[in-house]
Amino acid sequence: MATRVLSQKEQDIQMMLAAAVHLGARNCDFQMERYVYKRRNDGVHIINLGKTWEKLQLAARVIVAIENPQDIIVQSARPYGQRAVLKFAQYTGAHPIAGRHTPGTFTNQLQTSFSEPRLLILTDPRTDHQPIKESALGNIPTISFCDTDSPMRYVDIGIPANNKGKHSIGCLFWLLARMVLQMRGTIPLGRKWEVMVDLFFYRDPEEAKEQAEEEAPVAPDFGAVPDYGAMVPNDQWTTEQWMPEVGAAPAAVPPVAGVEWTAGQG
Amino acid sequence: MAERGGGDRGGFGRGFGRGFGRGRGRGDRGRGRRGGGRRDEEEKWVPVTKLGRLVKEGKITSLEQIYLHSLPVKEHQIIDTLLGGRLKDEVMKIMPVQKQTRAGQRTRFKAFVVVGDTDGHVGLGVKCAKEVATAIRGAIILAKLSVIPVRRGYWGNKIGKPHTVPCKVTGKCGSVTVRMVPAPRGAGIVAARVPKKVLQFAGIEDVFTSSRGSTKTLGNFVKATFDCLMKTYGFLTPDFWMETRFSKSPFQEYTDLLAKPTKAILLENTEVVEA
Numbered sequence: 068m069a070t071r072v073l074s075q076k077e078q079d080i081q082m083m084l085a086a087a088v089h090l091g092a093r094n095c096d097f098q099m100e101r102y103v104y105k106r107r108n109d110g111v112h113i114i115n116l117g118k119t120w121e122k123l124q125l126a127a128r129v130i131v132a133i134e135n136p137q138d139i140i141v142q143s144a145r146p147y148g149q150r151a152v153l154k155f156a157q158y159t160g161a162h163p164i165a166g167r168h169t170p171g172t173f174t175n176q177l178q179t180s181f182s183e184p185r186l187l188i189l190t191d192p193r194t195d196h197q198p199i200k201e202s203a204l205g206n207i208p209t210i211s212f213c214d215t216d217s218p219m220r221y222v223d224i225g226i227p228a229n230n231k232g233k234h235s236i237g238c239l240f241w242l243l244a245r246m247v248l249q250m251r252g253t254i255p256l257g258r259k260w261e262v263m264v265d266l267f268f269y270r271d272p273e274e275a276k277e278q279a280e281e282e283a284p285v286a287p288d289f290g291a292v293p294d295y296g297a298m299v300p301n302d303q304w305t306t307e308q309w310m311p312e313v314g315a316a317p318a319a320v321p322p323v324a325g326v327e328w329t330a331g332q333g
Numbered sequence: 334m335a336e337r338g339g340g341d342r343g344g345f346g347r348g349f350g351r352g353f354g355r356g357r358g359r360g361d362r363g364r365g366r367r368g369g370g371r372r373d374e375e376e377k378w379v380p381v382t383k384l385g386r387l388v389k390e391g392k393i394t395s396l397e398q399i400y401l402h403s404l405p406v407k408e409h410q411i412i413d414t415l416l417g418g419r420l421k422d423e424v425m426k427i428m429p430v431q432k433q434t435r436a437g438q439r440t441r442f443k444a445f446v447v448v449g450d451t452d453g454h455v456g457l458g459v460k461c462a463k464e465v466a467t468a469i470r471g472a473i474i475l476a477k478l479s480v481i482p483v484r485r486g487y488w489g490n491k492i493g494k495p496h497t498v499p500c501k502v503t504g505k506c507g508s509v510t511v512r513m514v515p516a517p518r519g520a521g522i523v524a525a526r527v528p529k530k531v532l533q534f535a536g537i538e539d540v541f542t543s544s545r546g547s548t549k550t551l552g553n554f555v556k557a558t559f560d561c562l563m564k565t566y567g568f569l570t571p572d573f574w575m576e577t578r579f580s581k582s583p584f585q586e587y588t589d590l591l592a593k594p595t596k597a598i599l600l601e602n603t604e605v606v607e608a
Contacts, residue, residue, distance in 0.1 A: 134588045176381045176407045183383045185584060206403060206582075 075257065079242055080116045082264070086238035088228050089114045091215030098219040102227035112215040114227045122226040123239070126210045127246035129224065130186065136160035138185035142198055144168060147233040148190035151240035151267040158244045158262065161188070173201040186210065191230045192217045212239055237267035378410045383584055383591050388414050392587050396454065400482055402582045409477040412456075416480070419450040422473050423530060426551050427465055444468035445555055448476035449534025456480035457531070457559045459552065483535040484565035488517045496538040500568055504561025507553035508546035511561050516541045527551055528558040535562055 073081065083089065091112035095103055102122075104115040133139055139161040143152040149165035156163035162184070164172075172180050187202050189195040189211040196218075202209050203221045211217075213225040229235040241264045248254045270278075380386045385408045387393045396415050399406060406412065412420070425445040431438040442465045448456040458476025462468035486499025496518055503512040511528060516539040522532045524542040532540060548554045584591065 134585070135592045137592065138588070181381065183584075185588075205405060 076120055079120060082238060083116050083119065083228075083235075083242075086234040086264075087232050088119065088235045088238060089116050090229050090232075090235075091227075092231070094216040096213075096216055096218060099213060099215045099217065099225070099227060103215055114215065114229070119227050122224065123243055123246060126188075126224050126226055127243060127250055129208070129210065130159070130161075130188075130243075130247050131250045133185050135185075137162055139188065140164060140182065140184040140186070140198075141188045142168060142195055143190040143236075144194045145191060147269045148230075148236045148240075150269050151237045152190070154267050155188075155240045155244045159247050168195065168198050170197055170201070173198065173205045173207065183207075189222075190236060192219070192222050192225075212236070233269040237269065238264055241267045378408075379595075380408060380410070382407050384408075385411055386591060386595070387583055387587055390590065392590065393583055396480065396482070398583060401580070404583075406478055406480075409474045412477040412480055416450055416454060419452070420448055420454075420477070421450070421534065422446055422448040422476065423534070424469055424472075425527065425530065425555055427468070428552070430461065442468045443552075444472040445552060446472035446476045447531050447534055447555065448473065448480065449531075450536070451534060452536045453483050453485065454480050455483060455531060455535040455559065455562060457555060481559075481563050482566055483537065483562045484568075485537060486515065488515045488539070493518075497540050498537060498565060499570060500565075502561050502564045502568060504557045504559070504564060506556035506560055507550065509548055509550065509553040509557040510545045511554070511557040512543045512545075513558075513561055514541040514543070515539075525554075527554050531555060531558045531562070 091099075091103060091114050093110040093112070095106070095112050102114055102118050104113045106112050130136075130139060136159055139159075140163075141152045141156050141161050142164040143149050144167060152163045152165055155161065162182070169178070169180060171178050172182060173184070175181060183205060184202075184207055187198060187207050187209045189198060189209065192199055192211050192213060195211070199209055199211075199221045201207075208223045209221060210224040210226070211222045212228045212230045213219060213222065214228070214230050217225070217230070219225050226239070228239050230239075241262070244262075244267075245254065245260045248260075249256050254260055378385075378389065380389050384393070384399065384404055384406065388411045393399065393415070396412070399411075423446065425447055428443040428445070429440050430443050431440045433439075441461050441463055443459065443461040444465070446458045446460075446469065448458065456476040456479045458472040458474065458479060460468050460471035460475055462471055484499050485495035486497060487495055488497050497515045498513045499515070501512065501514050503510055505511075513532075516523065518539055520539040520541065522529045522537065522540055522542075524532060524540065525544065525548065527548075528542060528544070532542075544554070544557075546553070546557075
């Protein structure tokens with residue numbers, strides 16, 4: 068819409084709009100009313116993204132204030148949030164829990180998985196209600212992405228957002244991670260982050276398998292030598308890929324068998 | 334150790350004297366076996382919780398630091414380290430409870446133990462177990478875990494040390510309500526046998542009490558006085574009107590110390606030996 072250069076905040080909000088972060092649920096919890104702009108004719112509540120951005124900043128400040136990032140636990144029971152949680156933890160140094168939260172991880176000191184985090188980040192207070200209950204017993208502050216119909220009990224910082232769509236959750240975790248890294252100074256402000264948002268999106272298992280199959284025959288073209296023996300099975304190499312690869316491969320050693328090929332190159 | 338033995342024997346005598354012969358044999362056997370090989374295990378405490386580690390290192394020196402940040406205490410050795418020798422315990426009652434099975438009744442023993450340092454800290458533990466000694470041991474541990482600070486104040490004239498409750502407080506458990514009223518010095522603890530014991534452990538010297546409900550049920554009676562003592566620090570008096578000056582939680586202050594792994598190092602050593 069705007070023809071001038073957009074500020075960082077405006078660019079982020081544009082991305083959030085594309086990811087449908089602003090679309091809430093048809094019900095609205097009374098504590099989330101302050102973040103809702105309006106209710107559409109079809110019943111969907113529209114979340115004020117400016118407030119979402121501010122809450123993200125607040126959450127990022129809290130995350131940065133924890134000296135040891137390993138003491139932060141990011142959690143998602145829902146499949147849509149699991150990849151995002153793992154990537155977030157990878158880039159910020161937090162500890163991810165994807166999948167089922169074993170009851171007692173924060174309260175039962177006899178459990179092997181017992182941990183006492185300083186901070187808890189969740190994707191949905193409704194599905195992740197068990198960690199919320201336990202953190203209340205253990206003096207653990209909780210940050211969570213809350214939809215318009217999410218219960219806010221024991222959630223200390225609620226970030227109003229759509230936590231139902233996979234693009235939305237991915238986008239939010241990407242933004243939060245980028246904000247944390249910018250505040251820590253790892254990434255300079257203003258510049259684009261090389262990590263793509265798509266990395267945080269949930270991939271369906273079929274989608275993931277298709278992509279892996281696409282990558283397998285494509286990889287030898289790149290000329291990455293150590294990969295040859297590992298990635299492609301000997302039969303495929305000698306019968307199909309061999310002829311077109313003669314030109315591409317730098318060495319002129321004629322292969323007798325796949326094994327010798329790797330021995331010569333590796 | 335010696336105190337505990339003495340306290341137990343006193344409790345035993347009282348509890349058993351009330352007419353219950355079956356468990357006496359079991360209890361005696363338990364008592365006899367105790368004392369010898371126990372020392373070793375108790376020395377080697379490996380803390381599991383963050384708070385435990387801080388207490389073992391000596392970074393936390395008083396219970397008040399724990400109370401200030403409302404940190405849950407999960408290991409009784411924490412209390413042992415902080416209150417140590419000053420803590421005395423007393424078995425209030427051993428109550429046999431039964432459950433019906435097709436092969437007769439299954440009896441278990443419920444032990445009520447009060448723990449305290451007669452200077453502002455009390456704890457109450459209730460544990461049920463198949464043997465009396467196990468129940469008492471478990472109850473002592475639970476009592477230590479539940480140690481609470483007791484606020485003392487003056488009746489009039491703030492001379493000397495606080496000796497009575499700061500204000501009228503009341504506690505309730507089940508049908509039993511216990512009401513504590515500040516008393517002038519020299520009045521002593523004016524209460525029934527059961528709450529008197531608890532109040533002595535708390536370090537309250539003078540108090541008037543009044544109770545209501547079925548005080549025969551010792552469990553509820555003792556829990557009601559404990560609840561009453563808990564409320565002494567919950568009562569907002571003008572001295573608390575000043576704004577709180579927040580201090581860093583010990584987990585934040587000692588985050589570097591806590592970040593150091595303990596188990597990982599042990600595992601590494603064993604792996605090296607095996608390889």
